[in-house]
Amino acid sequence: MTEPEPKSSADEPWPVRVVSQKVGAWVARLGWVWVDGQVAQISRRPGTSVVFLTLRDPSVDLSLTVTAHRDVLDAGAPGLTEGARVTMHARPEFYPARGSLSLRADEIRQVGIGELLARLERLKKLLSAEGLFARERKRRLPFLPRKIGLITGRASAAERDVLMNTRRRWPSIDFRVINVPVQGPTAVPQILDALKVLDNDDEVDVIVLARGGGSVEDLLPFSDEALCRAVFGCRTPVVSAIGHETDAPLVDYVADARASTPTDAAKRIVPDLDEETQLIGTARRRLDRAVLGMIDRESNRLESVRSRPSLARPETLIDQRADEAGRLRDRATRSLDNRVRRADDDLRHTLARLRALSPAATLERGYAIVQRTDGHVVRAAGEVTAGDVLRVRLADGELRTEVQEQE
Template sequence: MNDSQPPFNPADPPVGTKIALPDTPRPLSELPRLARETTALNPWPVALLSQHYHDAVERWPSGWIEGQIVEINNRRSNSVYITLRDSFQDVSISVNGFGPFAQMCRGFQQGDRVVVRGRADLWVKQTRLSFRGDKILKVGAGDLKAQIDELRMRLKGEGLFDSENKVPLPEFPKTIGLVCAPQARAEGDVIMNVNLRWPTVTFKIVHTHVQGPQCPPEVVEAIERLDADPDVDVIIVARGGGSFEDLIGFSDERVVRATAACVTPIVSAIGHEDDWTLIDLAADVRASTPTDAAKRVVPDVREQSQLVANAIATMRMRLESRVAGEERLVEGYVNRPSLTHPQTILEVPQRQLDDLTRRMSIALTRIVDDAQNTVEKLQATLTALSPQSTLDRGYAVVQAADGHVVDSAAAVRPGDELTVTLRRGRVVATAQDVLG
């Protein structure tokens, strides 16, 4: 039997039995001196065990430790709290210090590789073991941070982070693929907020490790599986907040390349607002938190309902305006004088016709008057030139028997029959003598 463990005592009550203990602290003299002397009826108080731990740790020697700063909190001037990660294994330790040590840490930041001198320290109140530092030295740029920066620059040079490679998110997804840890708060946040905003969505969830060496290959496999599923419209990779080392798996080159190669739109929701990993650069959309991812991938049903209501109201308003305009147009036609008093349509043409008739009458009258004056002038001219006018003045026209006018006495022979035309009537005579 191991002497470090209390021996089996047949007098101990069986499991499940309720025992009675004093309600007030017992003096140290009544408590067992060694841990192996404790029993169920005579146990050590937690404070005593914690104090024994503290006394044991106090005897440990001081020394130097080496690692990489993954978290540092030096907001207070007289204290500093650091999470130091082993440079080669997934092991970390809490380092704290006060006074001069806190001042030494002012120039250090996340990612720095350092060596720290100090000794183990146990906080009795919570039986928490840490390393109390008294000196710190920088080794150089932290290997892990330098590796991530080098990987980021190399992948950026390959174009994996280019904006033209980003795929827009579907406006109304039907199925969301979710990569997260089993029973994680991130899973509940995404599902709850998606259902609140767009209840018709279904989920296909793939659980993976979200930290540690198993994280990268499992996340890659989950992304590839969901990307190959034709029912999945968008993929969310979600993880709650954590330290730099907790999130390091999402900066793995395999995860980044799988994210960049994913044809289905993919959203990264790793950590909180200030947390950044390389998957954020390769994803089509980076969400600050899992809750933010839920808000980005689906619309708000209330907002969409309001948009539809506003569109219907706008259409109704425009239709009513159009109908009212047409009604006013019809009313305008109905009230026009051309419909209420159709005869008015003829008034203008009638005035035009009357005017044209008057103008035509005047024009015809002028034409007739001009023609009449011309006739009268011609008549006067004809009258003046007519033989009748000569006859009226007492002259006569002498014609031979053949009808020719005799204008010379030489053309008449005695005995020729002559016709003498007078003003009124004619006289037939026989020439008895020709003179001239």
């Protein structure tokens, strides 16, 4: 069983050589790996068989030094130039004397156009599956942005086309231009930085990525995965104006709007002042015609209303209503008189019948009503006795009498 290696401490520190040895041992544990990158620099020193290369990551600002034998480079990638994409088989090496890290390659392959297109197709399918190309996720461009952010090459034709054509359409438009490399190993990192700066600017309402045409290799930075994801993550709408109509880098599919050329981008980000002025004039004329037509229709309707008899001679309506009221009053009077007469006749007939049936009429014919003092009507002689006092009601007055004899 091996004893554990002693650790360093303030009392027993490791010498520099020990630290260098341990770093070299840890680096050597990685072993041989396949590395993909972009050649940023090639250095062939006269009189030596070693070639020095600087290999840069296409998406971020990171690079490594690579050493290879001249025969390895000539066998795998003859005519290699700066900016080319390569794949190499290498292992890391730590040089204690300089405290530097580099890769030593024993095989270098230059990535051809076919392999580049195959990689782009695989990346395109991956991004599409993740929803980065989805139409429903694309944001609508503002009708008239306050300020336009432009990312393009310095003093490039694309910059001139976008600025000139945009200001030709809307002269007062404001730009914030950030110039970056649009090809080569440093393009993607600087474009990412510029994109972040413009996306954080609250005054910028739309961002334009502009570049002129070029080969597939020249347009590779705009198909980089990191750039596509950064465009997808922007809060500000992004317009892609890369290359010509036939060029289709992946950022075109991710951007909120795609312009076929930088000139076409100007048509998409701002309206044309002359056209808008003409549209406003046309709308005003249509509005004038509509208002005048409405006034004419309402005037005719008002004139028609005024010409009606009820408004032309209002007394006519009053006279008609007065006549109608008079007729109704006469009908009511006749009807009431008839009802009163019929009621009077009915009352007289009823009174006559009542009088015929009334005891008073009987009394007027000479009859009398005999009552005892308690009010009982006497109907038979047997109901009284001699000496009873009786009350005799006549048609006119009454009598009090005493019974002297009962028969």
